[in-house]
Amino acid sequence: MLYDIIIIGGGMVGASLASALGDVKLRIGVVEAVAFNHAQQPSYDERTTGLSYGSRRILETIGLWGAVAAQAVPIKKIHISDRGHFGFTRLDSADHGAEAFGYVVENRVLGAALMQRMASSVNVEVLCPATLVDLSVDTDAARATIKWNDGREQTLNARLVVVADGQKSVARERLGISTTQRHYGQSALVTTVTPERGHDHTAYERFTESGPLAVLPLSGQRCAVVWTLRDAQIESVLAQSDTEFLQALQECFGGRLGKLSAPGARRVYPLALQCASEIVRPRAVLIGNAAHTLHPIAAQGFNLGLRDAAALAGVLRETALRNGDPGDSRVLEHYARLRRRDHRSVTAFTDGLVRVFSNDFTPLVLARNAALIAADIVPALKRAIGRRAMGLARHTRTRFQPHQ
Ligand SMILES: Cc1cc2nc3c(=O)[nH]c(=O)nc-3n(C[C@H](O)[C@H](O)[C@H](O)COP(=O)(O)OP(=O)(O)OC[C@H]3O[C@@H](n4cnc5c(N)ncnc54)[C@H](O)[C@@H]3O)c2cc1C
Numbered sequence: 369m370l371y372d373i374i375i376i377g378g379g380m381v382g383a384s385l386a387s388a389l390g391d392v393k394l395r396i397g398v399v400e401a402v403a404f405n406h407a408q409q410p411s412y413d414e415r416t417t418g419l420s421y422g423s424r425r426i427l428e429t430i431g432l433w434g435a436v437a438a439q440a441v442p443i444k445k446i447h448i449s450d451r452g453h454f455g456f457t458r459l460d461s462a463d464h465g466a467e468a469f470g471y472v473v474e475n476r477v478l479g480a481a482l483m484q485r486m487a488s489s490v491n492v493e494v495l496c497p498a499t500l501v502d503l504s505v506d507t508d509a510a511r512a513t514i515k516w517n518d519g520r521e522q523t524l525n526a527r528l529v530v531v532a533d534g535q536k537s538v539a540r541e542r543l544g545i546s547t548t549q550r551h552y553g554q555s556a557l558v559t560t561v562t563p564e565r566g567h568d569h570t571a572y573e574r575f576t577e578s579g580p581l582a583v584l585p586l587s588g589q590r591c592a593v594v595w596t597l598r599d600a601q602i603e604s605v606l607a608q609s610d611t612e613f614l615q616a617l618q619e620c621f622g623g624r625l626g627k628l629s630a631p632g633a634r635r636v637y638p639l640a641l642q643c644a645s646e647i648v649r650p651r652a653v654l655i656g657n658a659a660h661t662l663h664p665i666a667a668q669g670f671n672l673g674l675r676d677a678a679a680l681a682g683v684l685r686e687t688a689l690r691n692g693d694p695g696d697s698r699v700l701e702h703y704a705r706l707r708r709r710d711h712r713s714v715t716a717f718t719d720g721l722v723r724v725f726s727n728d729f730t731p732l733v734l735a736r737n738a739a740l741i742a743a744d745i746v747p748a749l750k751r752a753i754g755r756r757a758m759g760l761a762r763h764t765r766t767r768f769q770p771h772q
Contacts, residue, residue, distance in 0.1 A: 371397045371493075371526040372694055373684070374512055376500045376539040378404070379411030380475070381656030381673035382532030383482035388430045388681035390489030392688050397524060399514050400496040401533075404483045405476075410534065412479025414635055415558055416592040418443070418571070418584060418667035420470045426678045435481035441585050442468035444569035447624075469571070470667075472584045472592060498522075503529065503542040505651040510695065512539075528695035529652050530680070535642060537658040543649060550641040552722055554579045555602050556664055557595045559634045560586060561617070564626025567591055576620050579722075580665050583621060591625070593617065594664055602636055639663050641719050647711075648704045651695035655680060660711055662718045672714050679706050 375382045378400030386398050402409045427433040446459040461469045486492045502513040510529035531539040567585040574581045579596030610631050642661040647654045656673035683703045
């Protein structure tokens, strides 16, 4: 089977790329191991995603925002605090002339929109449920061996393979691309709660001894909770009854939203920083979590991966218009150059936040509290933080061309 492009992994980033290329004259195959509406789907699961304002613009350009907007809850205010200390910062999107800093969307809502979009694109074929088992590239083509759920094996040839199969990427491993990793000794516990008081479209980020706690606005006055805990704490928190859990959460979060109730199911995600040593090879390119996996402290992972998808779509669109080869090394090197600064900046920013805010060293605690107070008072600093939260900092710009 011959394709122009095969995308390994139809998760949030791979499917976004396929959707962005849905109107380009390229034959595209998307290989996905787990059906999109399956309970075990690892990308479109119970989580919610904080989308930056910049990501909204990309989704608008791809033509996906319309399918997501009605269920996207705007973040109009951000409240950052340090548990047990004095500093805090408040940001209001109105001060930045924007309707919202970003939006909270349930991953399953994103999955349904992406699925529908790919299904309606005549040039995109979704091969699912099928798992990549082998991959090789040479000067002429990429060759992927996939295994269907019924045991059948099939070989796909393409001019370019896009590796988008997530943190534990088999495709990256088959290409022999190594990664560097930093384990934080932390896991994220994810759930939902309903607070007594309305969330007023505020996202709370609270730094605690174990790591950051994010409480994000959801529909129906619910809030999404992403609570970073030390690995050693996880088992006991999972064993707690709902009442014990709510009590512990309330103690950590405080009384800002009144009494917390109605906790949803608790799920756990081990956290690490992982970066691939290369993101392009002849006829191969890595995007999303396969290229860089981040701590969710600043809600940047998908936003960064979506910018990968948008930038790559822009480069491939230009190449298709001049009947170029999408797997040409010069095309891929150009993509890598476009993304270098954003990757470095977001990775360093996120890793720095984790280290600074998961530390009890007294001078550091004083410094970060002073920084939070300064950020609350100094307008220029506040504006800079706001623009980063909105995903509008200079390094985040992509050259994605809108649909005609
Ligand atoms: C707790 C938590 C909260 C987060 N919150 C946010 C947030 O608020 N904002 C934000 O921007 N980011 C957030 N993130 C990060 C975000 O979830 C990831 O960046 C995003 O899921 C990456 O998408 P991806 O498509 O690259 O990889 P994945 O989501 O991992 O998708 C990979 C896909 O590849 C498929 N696959 C895997 N192996 C194979 C194979 N061999 N063959 C075929 N298919 C395969 C999988 O089934 C999956 O569908 C959060 C992460 C965590 C853990």
